[in-house]
Amino acid sequence: MRHSANSNFExxxxxxxxxxAEISNNKTPIDILIxxxxxxxxxxxxxxxxxxxxxxxLATPGLRKIHDQEVDLLTGLVINGSQESCIExxxxxxxxxxxxxxxxxxxxxxxxxxxxxxxxEDVVSFTDVTIGLWRLQHILYELTKDFQLxxxxxxxxxxxxxxxxxxxxHTLGLFIVAEFFRKAGWRVWGEPNxxxxxxxxxxxxxxxxVIGISIGxxxxxxxxxxxxxxxxxxxxxxxxxxxxxxxxxxxxxxxFDEIDAEIKSADANEAIRMAExxxxxxxxxxxx
Numbered sequence: 257m258r259h260s261a262n263s264n265f266e267x268x269x270x271x272x273x274x275x276x277a278e279i280s281n282n283k284t285p286i287d288i289l290i291x292x293x294x295x296x297x298x299x300x301x302x303x304x305x306x307x308x309x310x311x312x313x314l315a316t317p318g319l320r321k322i323h324d325q326e327v328d329l330l331t332g333l334v335i336n337g338s339q340e341s342c343i344e345x346x347x348x349x350x351x352x353x354x355x356x357x358x359x360x361x362x363x364x365x366x367x368x369x370x371x372x373x374x375x376x377e378d379v380v381s382f383t384d385v386t387i388g389l390w391r392l393q394h395i396l397y398e399l400t401k402d403f404q405l406x407x408x409x410x411x412x413x414x415x416x417x418x419x420x421x422x423x424x425x426h427t428l429g430l431f432i433v434a435e436f437f438r439k440a441g442w443r444v445w446g447e448p449n450x451x452x453x454x455x456x457x458x459x460x461x462x463x464x465x466v467i468g469i470s471i472g473x474x475x476x477x478x479x480x481x482x483x484x485x486x487x488x489x490x491x492x493x494x495x496x497x498x499x500x501x502x503x504x505x506x507x508x509x510x511x512f513d514e515i516d517a518e519i520k521s522a523d524a525n526e527a528i529r530m531a532e533x534x535x536x537x538x539x540x541x542x543x544x
Contacts, residue, residue: 470502
């Protein structure tokens, strides 16, 4: 498998073929995604060098926020429309003074939450939600080029590998985090379905300053330290820094007290700042 800094966390279409009968009685996958968007992605998920600026200040003057009816319309399109109609709608919004940042941080997450709410109310099926999330992620793929036009120059060639913990079922949140790392000037690698062997081969052959792991639920903590130790021992960079976060850290940070990672954060913007500081300190000490 070929990996590059422009990897877009492409999901297999087979995500539409999940075990629907089993999941219909267990809403954990959707709950995890909604919690990630609420507690990890939305709060202050801004570009690292403008961390204290509100979202409105990041957009060009005159650009406006998303309206509730626009969320409702996109929700209907991702369920009943086509991918082409969704993209055309996004283009209309951007032509009407809606910032791409607002689409990333407001429209897409709010629409995903709306899908979860409609499912909980039995208004839509699990298939509808799955297709809707798949279309939202492809909207992000389509926006990537325009979003990165204002990308910062790489900061001393900082490289990051961002991966979900094993058995994670949704990577929309991780995709958004990766996009903001790129926008902050990092080179980012990562795909949602890498096998342990593929990850080992990648870190053995590619220098990473940071390896980030997103944790969705408590069972993924059981072998997390062992996973970090294994990855560290195989890494081309013997002083690679590890970063952990995700929805579980947002709700229960105390569960991570014994996790052997230098960076622990529920806020991607904070994680970027911490990563730059730690990697910078290691470089100054001659460790990287």
